[in-house]
Amino acid sequence: MDFLDVLSTRESIRSYDPMQTVAKDILIKILDAGRLAPSAANKQPWRFVLASSEEKLVKVKACYDKPWFHDAPHILIVVGNKQQSWIRRYDNRNFIETDLAIALDHMILTATNEGIGTCWISNFQQDVLYAALDLKENECVYGLTPLGYPKSDNSKKGYKERKSFDDVVDWM
Numbered sequence: 001m002d003f004l005d006v007l008s009t010r011e012s013i014r015s016y017d018p019m020q021t022v023a024k025d026i027l028i029k030i031l032d033a034g035r036l037a038p039s040a041a042n043k044q045p046w047r048f049v050l051a052s053s054e055e056k057l058v059k060v061k062a063c064y065d066k067p068w069f070h071d072a073p074h075i076l077i078v079v080g081n082k083q084q085s086w087i088r089r090y091d092n093r094n095f096i097e098t099d100l101a102i103a104l105d106h107m108i109l110t111a112t113n114e115g116i117g118t119c120w121i122s123n124f125q126q127d128v129l130y131a132a133l134d135l136k137e138n139e140c141v142y143g144l145t146p147l148g149y150p151k152s153d154n155s156k157k158g159y160k161e162r163k164s165f166d167d168v169v170d171w172m
Protein backbone atom coordinates (compact mmCIF):
# COMPACT_ATOMS: atom_id res chain seq x y z
CA MET A 1 0.00 0.00 0.00
CA ASP A 2 1.13 3.55 -0.61
CA PHE A 3 2.49 4.96 2.67
CA LEU A 4 -0.01 7.84 2.83
CA ASP A 5 -2.85 5.37 2.15
CA VAL A 6 -1.68 3.35 5.16
CA LEU A 7 -1.91 6.47 7.30
CA SER A 8 -5.30 7.52 6.01
CA THR A 9 -6.96 4.08 6.03
CA ARG A 10 -5.74 2.90 9.45
CA GLU A 11 -8.55 2.88 11.97
CA SER A 12 -9.07 1.44 15.39
CA ILE A 13 -10.84 -1.88 14.77
CA ARG A 14 -13.26 -3.01 17.46
CA SER A 15 -14.56 -6.17 15.78
CA TYR A 16 -12.44 -9.29 15.18
CA ASP A 17 -13.07 -12.67 13.59
CA PRO A 18 -11.92 -15.15 16.28
CA MET A 19 -11.59 -17.96 13.70
CA GLN A 20 -9.16 -16.20 11.37
CA THR A 21 -5.62 -16.22 12.72
CA VAL A 22 -2.81 -14.19 11.15
CA ALA A 23 -0.14 -16.10 9.18
CA LYS A 24 3.26 -16.36 10.83
CA ASP A 25 5.12 -14.49 8.07
CA ILE A 26 2.81 -11.52 8.53
CA LEU A 27 3.21 -11.63 12.32
CA ILE A 28 6.99 -11.62 11.85
CA LYS A 29 6.79 -8.55 9.58
CA ILE A 30 4.71 -6.73 12.19
CA LEU A 31 7.02 -7.62 15.09
CA ASP A 32 10.12 -6.75 13.08
CA ALA A 33 8.71 -3.29 12.38
CA GLY A 34 8.79 -2.71 16.14
CA ARG A 35 12.37 -3.90 16.30
CA LEU A 36 13.33 -1.38 13.61
CA ALA A 37 11.76 1.59 15.42
CA PRO A 38 13.95 4.45 16.60
CA SER A 39 14.44 5.05 20.32
CA ALA A 40 16.17 7.71 22.39
CA ALA A 41 19.95 7.09 22.33
CA ASN A 42 19.04 3.84 20.51
CA LYS A 43 18.43 2.13 23.86
CA GLN A 44 15.64 -0.14 22.50
CA PRO A 45 14.19 -0.63 26.01
CA TRP A 46 11.48 -3.03 24.87
CA ARG A 47 10.13 -6.53 24.43
CA PHE A 48 7.26 -7.39 22.13
CA VAL A 49 5.09 -10.18 23.49
CA LEU A 50 2.66 -11.90 21.16
CA ALA A 51 -0.04 -13.97 22.84
CA SER A 52 -1.70 -16.48 20.50
CA SER A 53 -2.14 -19.68 22.52
CA GLU A 54 -5.55 -20.24 24.08
CA GLU A 55 -4.01 -20.57 27.52
CA LYS A 56 -2.08 -17.25 27.35
CA LEU A 57 -4.90 -15.39 25.60
CA VAL A 58 -7.33 -16.17 28.42
CA LYS A 59 -4.94 -14.69 30.99
CA VAL A 60 -4.00 -11.64 28.91
CA LYS A 61 -7.55 -10.80 27.84
CA ALA A 62 -8.61 -10.55 31.48
CA CYS A 63 -6.85 -7.14 31.47
CA TYR A 64 -9.58 -5.45 29.38
CA ASP A 65 -13.25 -6.23 29.51
CA LYS A 66 -14.59 -5.19 26.10
CA PRO A 67 -16.26 -8.17 24.31
CA TRP A 68 -14.66 -7.38 20.92
CA PHE A 69 -11.21 -7.54 22.56
CA HIS A 70 -11.96 -11.09 23.65
CA ASP A 71 -12.63 -12.13 20.03
CA ALA A 72 -9.12 -11.27 18.80
CA PRO A 73 -6.95 -14.27 17.86
CA HIS A 74 -3.72 -12.49 18.86
CA ILE A 75 -2.78 -9.80 21.37
CA LEU A 76 0.46 -7.88 20.91
CA ILE A 77 1.83 -6.36 24.10
CA VAL A 78 4.64 -3.80 24.24
CA VAL A 79 6.68 -4.25 27.42
CA GLY A 80 9.23 -1.64 28.42
CA ASN A 81 12.03 -1.61 30.94
CA LYS A 82 12.46 1.80 32.61
CA GLN A 83 15.99 0.98 33.67
CA GLN A 84 17.05 0.47 30.06
CA SER A 85 15.62 3.67 28.58
CA TRP A 86 17.37 7.01 28.07
CA ILE A 87 17.09 9.67 30.77
CA ARG A 88 17.61 13.32 29.83
CA ARG A 89 20.18 14.57 32.29
CA TYR A 90 19.12 18.18 32.75
CA ASP A 91 15.60 17.37 33.97
CA ASN A 92 15.83 13.62 34.70
CA ARG A 93 13.07 12.83 32.24
CA ASN A 94 12.77 9.16 31.25
CA PHE A 95 11.80 8.69 27.57
CA ILE A 96 10.42 5.17 27.89
CA GLU A 97 6.85 6.10 26.94
CA THR A 98 7.97 7.90 23.80
CA ASP A 99 10.12 4.95 22.71
CA LEU A 100 7.39 2.43 23.31
CA ALA A 101 4.74 4.51 21.56
CA ILE A 102 6.89 4.78 18.43
CA ALA A 103 7.49 1.02 18.40
CA LEU A 104 3.80 0.24 18.79
CA ASP A 105 2.90 2.73 16.07
CA HIS A 106 5.42 1.13 13.68
CA MET A 107 3.78 -2.24 14.32
CA ILE A 108 0.23 -0.93 14.00
CA LEU A 109 1.00 0.76 10.66
CA THR A 110 2.72 -2.38 9.37
CA ALA A 111 -0.32 -4.42 10.39
CA THR A 112 -2.56 -1.97 8.50
CA ASN A 113 -0.39 -2.39 5.43
CA GLU A 114 -0.99 -6.17 5.67
CA GLY A 115 -4.77 -5.79 6.04
CA ILE A 116 -4.66 -6.69 9.74
CA GLY A 117 -6.90 -4.86 12.20
CA THR A 118 -5.49 -3.20 15.33
CA CYS A 119 -6.67 -1.00 18.17
CA TRP A 120 -4.26 0.77 20.48
CA ILE A 121 -5.32 -0.03 24.04
CA SER A 122 -4.16 1.84 27.13
CA ASN A 123 -7.19 1.31 29.33
CA PHE A 124 -6.02 -2.10 30.56
CA GLN A 125 -5.35 -3.37 34.08
CA GLN A 126 -1.60 -3.39 34.54
CA ASP A 127 -1.69 -5.81 37.51
CA VAL A 128 -3.46 -8.46 35.43
CA LEU A 129 -0.67 -8.29 32.85
CA TYR A 130 2.04 -8.50 35.50
CA ALA A 131 0.64 -11.86 36.50
CA ALA A 132 -0.24 -13.06 32.98
CA LEU A 133 3.18 -12.25 31.51
CA ASP A 134 5.29 -12.79 34.59
CA LEU A 135 6.84 -9.33 34.17
CA LYS A 136 10.12 -8.51 35.88
CA GLU A 137 10.48 -5.80 38.53
CA ASN A 138 11.41 -2.92 36.20
CA GLU A 139 9.10 -3.93 33.41
CA CYS A 140 5.83 -2.26 32.59
CA VAL A 141 3.25 -2.54 29.80
CA TYR A 142 2.82 0.70 27.86
CA GLY A 143 0.33 -0.35 25.25
CA LEU A 144 -1.16 -3.31 23.51
CA THR A 145 -3.24 -4.11 20.48
CA PRO A 146 -5.33 -6.96 19.22
CA LEU A 147 -4.19 -8.34 15.86
CA GLY A 148 -6.71 -9.99 13.62
CA TYR A 149 -9.03 -9.71 10.66
CA PRO A 150 -12.05 -7.44 11.02
CA LYS A 151 -15.29 -9.42 11.31
CA SER A 152 -16.87 -7.75 8.30
CA ASP A 153 -16.33 -4.96 5.83
CA ASN A 154 -18.49 -2.78 8.09
CA SER A 155 -15.88 -2.91 10.84
CA LYS A 156 -14.43 0.37 9.53
CA LYS A 157 -16.01 3.82 9.72
CA GLY A 158 -14.20 4.91 6.58
CA TYR A 159 -13.60 8.47 7.70
CA LYS A 160 -11.47 10.32 10.25
CA GLU A 161 -12.79 12.53 13.01
CA ARG A 162 -9.98 15.03 13.29
CA LYS A 163 -9.41 18.69 13.93
CA SER A 164 -8.95 20.60 10.69
CA PHE A 165 -5.52 21.13 9.17
CA ASP A 166 -5.67 24.84 9.97
CA ASP A 167 -6.60 24.13 13.59
CA VAL A 168 -3.47 22.11 14.25
CA VAL A 169 -0.82 23.58 11.94
CA ASP A 170 1.05 26.83 12.58
CA TRP A 171 3.16 28.06 9.66
CA MET A 172 5.75 30.47 11.05
Ligand SMILES: Cc1cc2nc3c(=O)[nH]c(=O)nc-3n(C[C@H](O)[C@H](O)[C@H](O)COP(=O)(O)O)c2cc1C
Nearest residue numbers: 010011012013014119120121122123124143160161
Ligand atom coordinates in the same frame (compact mmCIF):
# COMPACT_ATOMS: atom_id res chain seq x y z
C1 LIG B 1 -2.49 6.20 23.51
C2 LIG B 1 -3.81 5.65 23.01
C3 LIG B 1 -4.61 4.93 23.88
C4 LIG B 1 -5.82 4.36 23.44
N1 LIG B 1 -6.54 3.56 24.30
C5 LIG B 1 -7.68 2.98 23.85
C6 LIG B 1 -8.39 2.07 24.68
O1 LIG B 1 -8.00 1.78 25.80
N2 LIG B 1 -9.53 1.52 24.18
C7 LIG B 1 -9.99 1.79 22.92
O2 LIG B 1 -11.02 1.24 22.53
N3 LIG B 1 -9.32 2.64 22.09
C8 LIG B 1 -8.19 3.23 22.53
N4 LIG B 1 -7.47 4.06 21.69
C9 LIG B 1 -7.96 4.31 20.32
C10 LIG B 1 -8.45 5.77 20.14
O3 LIG B 1 -9.72 5.89 20.74
C11 LIG B 1 -8.50 6.07 18.64
O4 LIG B 1 -7.19 5.99 18.11
C12 LIG B 1 -9.06 7.47 18.33
O5 LIG B 1 -10.40 7.55 18.73
C13 LIG B 1 -8.98 7.79 16.84
O6 LIG B 1 -9.65 6.80 16.07
P1 LIG B 1 -8.90 5.94 14.96
O7 LIG B 1 -7.80 5.16 15.63
O8 LIG B 1 -9.97 4.99 14.42
O9 LIG B 1 -8.36 6.84 13.92
C14 LIG B 1 -6.26 4.60 22.11
C15 LIG B 1 -5.44 5.32 21.24
C16 LIG B 1 -4.23 5.83 21.68
C17 LIG B 1 -3.34 6.56 20.68
